Amino acid sequence: MYQLGNLVKELSEKHGKSRESLMPILQGVVDQHSYLSDEAMVEIANELDISAAEVYGTASFYTFLDTKERGRYVIRVCKTITCAMKGKNEILQTLEDMLKIKVGEMTVDRQFSLLESNCIGWCHKAPAMLINEIPYTELTPEKVVEIIKSYMQKK
Amino acid sequence: MEKRGLNKVDLIFEEIDLKEVLTAAYNMPQAEIIQKVLDSGLKGRGGAGFPTGLKWKYAAAEEDTDKYIVCNADEGEPGTFKDREILDRVAYKVYGGMVLAAKAVGARSGIVYLRGEYKFLLPQLLEELVKFHKLIGEIGYDFSISYRMGSGAYICGEESALFESIEGFRGEPRNKPPYPTKSGVFYRPTSINNVETLVTALMVIKHGPESYSQLGTKDSRGSKVFSISGDTPSPGIFELELGMTVQAFVNEFGDGDTKAVQVGGASGFCVPRKRFEDTIIGFEGVPTGGSMKLFNSSRSMYNVLHNYLDFFAEESCGQCTPCRVGCQQLLKGVQKVKKGEVKSIYLNELVKLADTMKVASKCGLGQSVGNAFKTIVENFREEIIY
Numbered sequence: 001m002y003q004l005g006n007l008v009k010e011l012s013e014k015h016g017k018s019r020e021s022l023m024p025i026l027q028g029v030v031d032q033h034s035y036l037s038d039e040a041m042v043e044i045a046n047e048l049d050i051s052a053a054e055v056y057g058t059a060s061f062y063t064f065l066d067t068k069e070r071g072r073y074v075i076r077v078c079k080t081i082t083c084a085m086k087g088k089n090e091i092l093q094t095l096e097d098m099l100k101i102k103v104g105e106m107t108v109d110r111q112f113s114l115l116e117s118n119c120i121g122w123c124h125k126a127p128a129m130l131i132n133e134i135p136y137t138e139l140t141p142e143k144v145v146e147i148i149k150s151y152m153q154k155k
Numbered sequence: 156m157e158k159r160g161l162n163k164v165d166l167i168f169e170e171i172d173l174k175e176v177l178t179a180a181y182n183m184p185q186a187e188i189i190q191k192v193l194d195s196g197l198k199g200r201g202g203a204g205f206p207t208g209l210k211w212k213y214a215a216a217e218e219d220t221d222k223y224i225v226c227n228a229d230e231g232e233p234g235t236f237k238d239r240e241i242l243d244r245v246a247y248k249v250y251g252g253m254v255l256a257a258k259a260v261g262a263r264s265g266i267v268y269l270r271g272e273y274k275f276l277l278p279q280l281l282e283e284l285v286k287f288h289k290l291i292g293e294i295g296y297d298f299s300i301s302y303r304m305g306s307g308a309y310i311c312g313e314e315s316a317l318f319e320s321i322e323g324f325r326g327e328p329r330n331k332p333p334y335p336t337k338s339g340v341f342y343r344p345t346s347i348n349n350v351e352t353l354v355t356a357l358m359v360i361k362h363g364p365e366s367y368s369q370l371g372t373k374d375s376r377g378s379k380v381f382s383i384s385g386d387t388p389s390p391g392i393f394e395l396e397l398g399m400t401v402q403a404f405v406n407e408f409g410d411g412d413t414k415a416v417q418v419g420g421a422s423g424f425c426v427p428r429k430r431f432e433d434t435i436i437g438f439e440g441v442p443t444g445g446s447m448k449l450f451n452s453s454r455s456m457y458n459v460l461h462n463y464l465d466f467f468a469e470e471s472c473g474q475c476t477p478c479r480v481g482c483q484q485l486l487k488g489v490q491k492v493k494k495g496e497v498k499s500i501y502l503n504e505l506v507k508l509a510d511t512m513k514v515a516s517k518c519g520l521g522q523s524v525g526n527a528f529k530t531i532v533e534n535f536r537e538e539i540i541y
Contacts, residue, residue, distance in 0.1 A: 018323075019322060019323040019324075020321065020322050020323045020341075021323065022323035023303065023304070023306070023320060023321070023323050024303075024304070026306075027271075027304055027306060030306075057325060058323060058324060058325055061308060061325035061326060061327075061472075062271075062305075062306035062307055062308050062326070063306065063307030063308060064271045064306035064307035065306050065307075079462075080233045080234075080421075080462065080466060081233060081234070081385075081421075081448065081459055081462045081463070082233075082234065082384045082385055082448060084458070084462055085385065085386075085454065117272075117307070118231070118233070118307075118309060118466055118469060118470060119231060119232070119233040119234070119235075119466075120272045121230065121231075121235065121236040121239050121270075121272055121273065122236060123233070123234050123236060123382065123384035123385075123390070123448070124236065124382065124383065124384045124390035124391045124392070125390070126384065130272065133271075133274040133275045134275055135272075135275060
């Protein structure tokens with residue numbers, strides 16, 4: 001994990017310091033830290049010379065730009081109709097049992113956050129979920145256990 | 156009414172020699188490209204269905220040296236996944252469509268706005284883009300494409316919200332007019348087109364407008380990529396000629412027990428079994444950006460409606476009151492009816508609210524919430540109440 005100040009500097013060098021650089025910079029910080037802390041948003045505001053309120057205003061609009069602390073692996077289970085029809089609840093239950101957290105929570109070791117998401121575009125292979133940016137489809141409880149185990153071993 | 160049967164087509168995913176098509180286009184006058192696209196009858200494939208040739212014509216007419224082509228790859232409509240498949244399999248044709256649009260309009264910059272959920276595709280898309288830039292450089296085009304990522308906001312598929320997002324702001328739609336062809340991204344003339352529209356336009360130039368416009372009906376020319384899901388033995392991506400009835404569609408994709416088809420996703424229309432025969436899939440009947448969801452008799456249409464309203468209540472950007480409050484109240488309203496806290500006649504009040512949202516909301520999101528709401532409530536009233 002990069003140090004925050006260096007990361008923001010590096011991102012602004014890559015994307016520029018104008019307002020249109022804000023989204024790529026926010027996305028870059030989330031890529032590394034999983035969420036945008038208050039310190040990160042203040043740092044970005046200073047770097048782009050805009051108000052921290054502007055940064056927070058933009059960030060808080062977007063579901064994937066979390067301003068609440070998230071784990072290293074953010075699990076987003078699709079809850080839109082086809083996934084809901086094809087067994088999303090079972091998938092969620094499996095994840096909750098395995099990680100011992102509820103939707104919206106983070107594991108104590110800060111490795112996993114469990115969230116629900118609106119349609120992620122895999123309806124023909126429902127139910128589906130994203131772990132960070134990687135999609136997993138045609139899920140069954142057994143498959144989910146295997147997937148999560150493989151992430152647990154990545155520690 | 157002109158009807159077509161179910162006819163599978165292979166235009167979008169057909170492998171082509173891009174260099175050949177783009178070399179021919181390079182030597183065509185701007186007006187000729189626009190005329191061909193106009194003649195083909197192609198309408199935007201993202202859902203709204205604005206004639207593509209007209210959009211290019213308007214953008215071309217603007218006197219500005221700084222114009223943009225934006226590819227809208229923010230498909231977020233529940234049940235739609237065709238743009239992901241197109242980008243995954245034939246990204247070079249999407250880029251080809253963009254440079255064609257650029258030539259027609261007189262633009263030098265292109266931006267692809269890709270939804271955050273599809274970020275896993277980015278490495279291969281960028282690899283393809285390097286090859287593309289080299290290819291068009293050899294032909295002589297002065298055009299380059301860059302990528303912008305979304306971050307999980309459905310509303311950013313709305314063109315002006317998408318521009319706001321590119322510019323680093325909250326994805327809140329702008330007032331229209333001015334339309335994007337006059338004032339789009341960075342307040343410059345912009346042609347913003349859906350992924351599939353760009354590929355289709357390229358294929359129109361390759362095969363000629365005459366052959367393309369033979370497909371489909373008077374109001375819905377050509378073919379379309381459908382994203383098919385729900386209670387079907389064959390979910391997936393299918394390219395079909397426009398103008399078929401819902402019945403013809405169900406005959407092919409249903410599971411023998413289909414009671415309703417949701418055409419066009421959460422913002423689209425619910426077609427019940429009794430209307431399958433007389434409803435055409437296309438602009439003269441039920442338009443769709445590609446989302447087709449089948450429901451069989453084991454499904455509760457209350458759950459379907461509740462799911463959609465929950466979706467809209469979350470995805471409304473909150474900028475205008477009719478949509479922000481309307482989505483929440485529709486959701487609360489159907490919950491109250493279901494629980495018996497209010498009389499079932501309350502549904503009529505909710506339908507009035509949906510009608511108000513249609514006229515009073517600022518953008519397409521709030522304006523279309525009523526489509527699914529009304530068609531589900533009207534056709535499955537008893538399932539909502541009991």
